[in-house]
Amino acid sequence: MEIPYLEYFGLSEKPFGMSPDPEFYFESKEHKKAFDYLTFFVGQQEGFALIYGDVGSGKTTISRIFLNSLDTKKYNTALILNPVTDEAEFMREVLKEFGAACETKSRKDLYDTLRLFLLSEFQKGKENILVIDEAQLLSYEMLEFIRLLSNIETDKQKILHTIFFAQQEFLDKLKEGRLRHLAQRITVNFSIEPLSHSEVKSYINYRLFKAGSRGPLEFRDRAVRLIHIASRGYPRLINYLCDRCLIALYAQGAHVVDGHVVSRVIMEENIPLSSVKKGAGARKSPAASRIVALGAAFCGIVLLLLFYSPLHSRFFAPQEDRGQKAQPAVAVKEAGPAVPAIPEKADTPPTGVIPIPLRTVTVVADAANVRLDGALKAQKIGTIPKGTALTVFEEKVDAGNKVKWYRVGLPEGREGWVAAAVVKTRNNNR
Numbered sequence: 001m002e003i004p005y006l007e008y009f010g011l012s013e014k015p016f017g018m019s020p021d022p023e024f025y026f027e028s029k030e031h032k033k034a035f036d037y038l039t040f041f042v043g044q045q046e047g048f049a050l051i052y053g054d055v056g057s058g059k060t061t062i063s064r065i066f067l068n069s070l071d072t073k074k075y076n077t078a079l080i081l082n083p084v085t086d087e088a089e090f091m092r093e094v095l096k097e098f099g100a101a102c103e104t105k106s107r108k109d110l111y112d113t114l115r116l117f118l119l120s121e122f123q124k125g126k127e128n129i130l131v132i133d134e135a136q137l138l139s140y141e142m143l144e145f146i147r148l149l150s151n152i153e154t155d156k157q158k159i160l161h162t163i164f165f166a167q168q169e170f171l172d173k174l175k176e177g178r179l180r181h182l183a184q185r186i187t188v189n190f191s192i193e194p195l196s197h198s199e200v201k202s203y204i205n206y207r208l209f210k211a212g213s214r215g216p217l218e219f220r221d222r223a224v225r226l227i228h229i230a231s232r233g234y235p236r237l238i239n240y241l242c243d244r245c246l247i248a249l250y251a252q253g254a255h256v257v258d259g260h261v262v263s264r265v266i267m268e269e270n271i272p273l274s275s276v277k278k279g280a281g282a283r284k285s286p287a288a289s290r291i292v293a294l295g296a297a298f299c300g301i302v303l304l305l306l307f308y309s310p311l312h313s314r315f316f317a318p319q320e321d322r323g324q325k326a327q328p329a330v331a332v333k334e335a336g337p338a339v340p341a342i343p344e345k346a347d348t349p350p351t352g353v354i355p356i357p358l359r360t361v362t363v364v365a366d367a368a369n370v371r372l373d374g375a376l377k378a379q380k381i382g383t384i385p386k387g388t389a390l391t392v393f394e395e396k397v398d399a400g401n402k403v404k405w406y407r408v409g410l411p412e413g414r415e416g417w418v419a420a421a422v423v424k425t426r427n428n429n430r
Contacts, residue, residue: 005250012212016239016246020061022068024210026203026235030193031062038066041188042075042129042161047150048185049163050135052170053192056236059165062192063131070129076121080132087145094130115152122159135166140178147182194233200224203235204242215255219245222259230262230271241265267370267382267410361406361423363388368423370416374398374405381416390423 003014017024027035034051041049053059060081067077078097085093091110095102095117102113118128132138138146146162153159164170168191174183195203201224208217219227223245231237244265245257252261265271366386371378375398384390390408393415397404404420 005246008250009213009217009246009255010215011208014243015207015211015213016243018236018239018243020058020064022061022064024207025061025065026206028058028195028199028203030195031058034062034190034192035066035069037188037190038062038163041163042070042127044187045127045157045161046187047158047161048182049161049188050166050170050186051163051190051192052166052168054194054234055167056234057192057194058235059192060133061235063133063163063165067129067131074126076126076128078128078130080130081134083132083134083138083142085142087142090142090145098128114149118152118159122154128160130160130162131165132162133165135164136170136173140173140176143173143179143182147185150185194231195228195235195238196233197225197228200228200231200233200238203238207239207242217255217257219257220259223257223262226259226262226266230266237271241269241271244269263414270383359392359425361390361392361408361425363390363418363422364424365422368418370408370410370418371405372416374407374417376401376403378417382410384418390418395420 006012006014015024025031038049038051051059051062063079067079070077076098078094080090080093080097083090088105088107088110091107091114092102095110095114098117098121100113100117102110104110104113121128132146150158150160150162164186173179174186201219201221204219204224204227208219219242227238227241227245231241241262242257245261248261248265249255249257254261363384363386368384368388369380370382370384372381373379374396377400390406392406392408394407395404396407405417406420406423407415407417410416
């Protein structure tokens with residue numbers, strides 16, 4: 001299907017695709033470490049290695065980049081992308097990947113064919129590398145079978161070297177007593193961490209360059225900061241956000257992705273800012289994990305408060321955003337005072353609306369729905385995660401169902417309404 005914005009931005013192909021593409025491989029610090037660990041593993045001629053990380057961290061891309069880097073004259077390689085199968089089908093797929101397909105359906109014949117192939121290739125001076133992606137999907141029985149396959153060896157060394165690429169729940173399987181023999185044979189174990197803020201900026205620019213961008217298309221610093229916070233540095237989510245930003249930009253007839261564009265995409269896609277997934281940091285000690293968690297929580301609260309409060313536009317507006325004329329197709333609200341003034345008391349205030357002194361509340365529900373107006377039937381415009389600090393400007397009661405609503409500040413100086421029941425003030429009074 002033709003992508004409408006390619007010609008508009010002068011791109012030769014889609015820069016932020018969701019499928020792993022070695023042509024767009026960006027070597028971050030973590031990805032280079034993973035590559036180095038795998039190179040060491042192959043050099044040591046050990047039995048098993050494990051590379052694990054969260055969803056969208058780039059595991060599949062690294063597996064393909066690594067296999068493509070191996071000399072085909074020295075290595076036979078097999079890549080298994082769907083490990084949900086039985087033993088016979090697994091061996092048949094491995095033989096096919098190695099280029100030694102076997103037509104027989106007998107499990108014993110398949111095993112004998114695979115064993116003879118591995119021994120024959122070893123005698124020719126070739127190493128056999130088996131890569132299994134999404135290894136967390138393997139059953140306990142298949143994992144034990146794969147361990148038994150590693151017993152095909154000579155008197156001095158292994159002749160089948162297996163690399164698991166998996167999500168973090170794979171570690172829980174390895175802790176089971178029945179897999180202790182496999183866990184003991186994994187000599188290389190590495191966790192891929194997310195991209196840093198500076199790497200996210202380089203990552204975006206690199207992919208735009210690879211896609212042929214030579215024109216005015218630009219992601220500004222504030223936009224990159226928001227993308228980094230919302231994606232937590234995971235490449236797949238970065239791609240998703242950037243692609244949606246380009247679609248929004250194309251619809252506006254603009255060429256600059258700023259904080260306003262990213263903020264709208266985040267709200268429309270209901271992506272919580274600075275959410276932290278359980279299980280991250282599995283290599284850290286408990287004490288270090290607590291320190292990191294406290295630090296991350298503090299930084300997250302500060303960032304969320306600044307991004308969600310009206311003060312954001314004052315303190316976070318970079319020099320590049322000041323004094324420049326906006327794109328004709330982008331409607332930008334003129335900068336107001338750093339802190340919105342309290343509405344003056346009118347002679348006859350609107351029914352149900354009560355101006356109140358500015359104060360801060362915190363979301364206590366798992367998520368707070370943000371609506372265009374203070375009513376349950378009003379349009380939903382986004383979701384705010386638990387723990388977010390919000391500045392309240394006024395309150396009102398929905399006459400239809402007697403529900404109290406707060407008008408609060410949202411990212412980029414926007415506003416919306418949340419139910420009073422899902423937030424609390426600092427003195428714990430809702």
